[in-house]
Amino acid sequence: MSQSAVGATLGAAALLGGCAFLAPSTPHAASAPAHLRGAAPGASSAAGAAAPLAGAALLATAAALARPTESATTRRAAAVKKKGVKVVHGKEIPWNLFTPKAPYAGKVIENDVHPQTLTEDTGDANWETCHVTFDHGGKVPYIEGQSIGIIAPGPDKKGETPARIRLYSIASSAVGDNQNSKTVSLCVKRVVELDGKFANREKGEDKPDKAGTGFPDNQVYRGVCSNHICDMSPGDDVMITGPTGAEMLLPEDPEANIIMLATGTGIAPMRSYCRLLFHDDAGASADGGRKFKGLAWLFMGVPYSKSLLYDDEHQEYKKNFPDQWKYDYAVSREDKNAAGQKMYIQTKMAEYADELWELMQDEKTHVYMCGLKGMESGMAECFGPIAEKAGKDWAEFAKAMKKEAMRVEHSLKGPDGFEDALNEIRNKLTDIQSDSQRTAKLDRLQGEVKRHVSLQAELLTKTMKDILKQSTTQIWDASASKGAEEIDGIPNLLQKYPRARSLESEKFCLGANGPFFLQFYPNGDAQSQTGKCGLFLWGPDSVYVKARWAL
Numbered sequence: 001m002s003q004s005a006v007g008a009t010l011g012a013a014a015l016l017g018g019c020a021f022l023a024p025s026t027p028h029a030a031s032a033p034a035h036l037r038g039a040a041p042g043a044s045s046a047a048g049a050a051a052p053l054a055g056a057a058l059l060a061t062a063a064a065l066a067r068p069t070e071s072a073t074t075r076r077a078a079a080v081k082k083k084g085v086k087v088v089h090g091k092e093i094p095w096n097l098f099t100p101k102a103p104y105a106g107k108v109i110e111n112d113v114h115p116q117t118l119t120e121d122t123g124d125a126n127w128e129t130c131h132v133t134f135d136h137g138g139k140v141p142y143i144e145g146q147s148i149g150i151i152a153p154g155p156d157k158k159g160e161t162p163a164r165i166r167l168y169s170i171a172s173s174a175v176g177d178n179q180n181s182k183t184v185s186l187c188v189k190r191v192v193e194l195d196g197k198f199a200n201r202e203k204g205e206d207k208p209d210k211a212g213t214g215f216p217d218n219q220v221y222r223g224v225c226s227n228h229i230c231d232m233s234p235g236d237d238v239m240i241t242g243p244t245g246a247e248m249l250l251p252e253d254p255e256a257n258i259i260m261l262a263t264g265t266g267i268a269p270m271r272s273y274c275r276l277l278f279h280d281d282a283g284a285s286a287d288g289g290r291k292f293k294g295l296a297w298l299f300m301g302v303p304y305s306k307s308l309l310y311d312d313e314h315q316e317y318k319k320n321f322p323d324q325w326k327y328d329y330a331v332s333r334e335d336k337n338a339a340g341q342k343m344y345i346q347t348k349m350a351e352y353a354d355e356l357w358e359l360m361q362d363e364k365t366h367v368y369m370c371g372l373k374g375m376e377s378g379m380a381e382c383f384g385p386i387a388e389k390a391g392k393d394w395a396e397f398a399k400a401m402k403k404e405a406m407r408v409e410h411s412l413k414g415p416d417g418f419e420d421a422l423n424e425i426r427n428k429l430t431d432i433q434s435d436s437q438r439t440a441k442l443d444r445l446q447g448e449v450k451r452h453v454s455l456q457a458e459l460l461t462k463t464m465k466d467i468l469k470q471s472t473t474q475i476w477d478a479s480a481s482k483g484a485e486e487i488d489g490i491p492n493l494l495q496k497y498p499r500a501r502s503l504e505s506e507k508f509c510l511g512a513n514g515p516f517f518l519q520f521y522p523n524g525d526a527q528s529q530t531g532k533c534g535l536f537l538w539g540p541d542s543v544y545v546k547a548r549w550a551l
């Protein structure tokens with residue numbers, strides 16, 4: 001099967017299971033590894049939740065909640081079985097096909113569906129979010145909900161070149177934006193910080209970026225990788241690692257309900273799901289409808305309406321699938337709720353709290369969260385009162401959901417240096433993994449060599465034995481056909497010949513082997529016992545002879 005065909009089937013399989021790459025399995029595609037269960041990204045302060053996009057905050061937390069099911073409790077951490085593949089609950093998913101030491105060299109291509117810059121200038125330094133598409137030639141297959149790593153040329157924060165990898169959630173479905181399974185798209189927010197704690201451009205040094213934004217009058221910190229990506233143009237090289245991530249995969253049940261909570265670029269994995277569910281040929285059913293039969297409900301939080309990402313696509317789904325697609329967004333710096341409060345994602349969700357709560361009682365409902373830290377506390381804010389009304393404790397309910405089947409992404413935003421440390425650990429882990437894979441490969445090779453050598457030795461021994469057997473048979477046959485060598489006058493010889501004196505026969509051949517000759521000691525050779533004679537058959541060293549004597 002060609003790479004593109006693999007990629008093309010992946011998307012469908014993530015939803016419905018059963019294809020060449022993904023073996024059919026349990027209804028949920030993935031759950032948190034055992035050691036991560038319950039280790040949801042720490043809920044940040046209420047202030048954090050209340051101001052999700054303040055400052056230079058980025059995609060910070062990616063988490064997914066899913067309703068508990070009986071089978072989910074028995075699931076265990078996925079194990080890497082072979083290179084480039086991870087087995088997640090019995091299914092193989094693409095995994096770290098490319099590592100920081102051996103990345104895939106792709107090319108930036110023209111976006112099919114969006115302009116590179118998705119947002120409009122809001123006046124904030126970090127206003128820009130880009131949609132960038134890379135050609136991977138079918139070499140980097142992935143499934144919805146996974147991430148890839150990008151290696152920028154650098155220099156990185158400590159001067160390293162190239163820079164350490166940065167992870168990005170994949171924003172395209174498995175088949176890619178143009179559905180040829182050869183591209184991958186990202187949704188990347190350009191990190192630009194003015195006069196902050198860190199700077200990599202002194203006053204007067206900052207030049208306008210690709211979007212034309214520059215800050216020559218400030219000390220500027222430009223994020224190493226996000227600026228590298230946002231400044232890319234078609235034809236540019238890009239170093240890709242991965243794919244990775246098994247925590248945010250779609251459930252296989254086509255009737256599952258998908259609730260998506262996204263802030264900012266946290267929309268990336270949600271876009272990847274929605275493309276499969278509502279757009280791609282891979283998600284279409286034979287009757288012209290969609291394979292997906294459940295409800296998908298997206299709540300999105302952004303600071304400005306100018307930063308509402310992929311709104312055109314969401315409106316399109318709303319128009320085409322009014323019974324299956326719901327879309328609500330909160331624009332925190334522009335909208336207010338009825339009580340005059342700023343509209344954050346949890347404020348918007350609170351408007352539908354009853355409906356959402358009811359949906360969450362259904363075990364087919366999966367809740368995916370991706371974006372800023374504080375979303376979890378936002379959920380608590382939204383569902384705490386309604387849970388209480390239903391006689392339940394939200395914290396316990398959420399914990400149970402997570403414990404049983406929640407997909408937990410790591411917290412991405414923390415104290416200064418936290419993200420760096422996290423990335424460093426990730427890099428090391430990937431390196432160790434690739435090293436250990438290399439060691440395992442070496443071990444395997446050595447094993448193979450050993451097996452080969454012993455097989456050769458066995459063959460050789462067998463061949464030698466065969467040859468010997470053959471030549472013995474030949475000799476035996478030959479000698480049998482020749483008859484016995486006769487030695488005349490034995491009694492006379494016994495009397496006349498002193499010990500250790502011998503008689504030698506003529507040289508002769510047995511079949512093709514020889515020459516041979518017989519040596520007879522009538523009164524024994526030097527080593528013989530008294531009263532015994534000695535008889536020797538001499539021949540070439542290389543010939544093994546089995547002989548029977550009759551004297």
Ligand SMILES: Cc1cc2nc3c(=O)[nH]c(=O)nc-3n(C[C@H](O)[C@H](O)[C@H](O)COP(=O)(O)OP(=O)(O)OC[C@H]3O[C@@H](n4cnc5c(N)ncnc54)[C@H](O)[C@@H]3O)c2cc1C
Binds near residue numbers: 166190221224
């Ligand atoms: C699983 C995952 C998925 C992600 N998905 C996306 C996505 O879809 N879209 C997206 O835009 N991002 C995503 N991210 C975040 C992304 O990986 C990067 O962290 C982000 O783009 C910033 O990288 P950068 O190189 O531009 O910034 P960096 O150069 O890494 O700067 C980041 C921060 O480090 C600070 N800093 C600078 N110097 C120092 C120093 N010496 N010590 C300590 N701190 C310093 C800066 O002030 C800045 O705030 C994801 C992260 C993860 C882990």
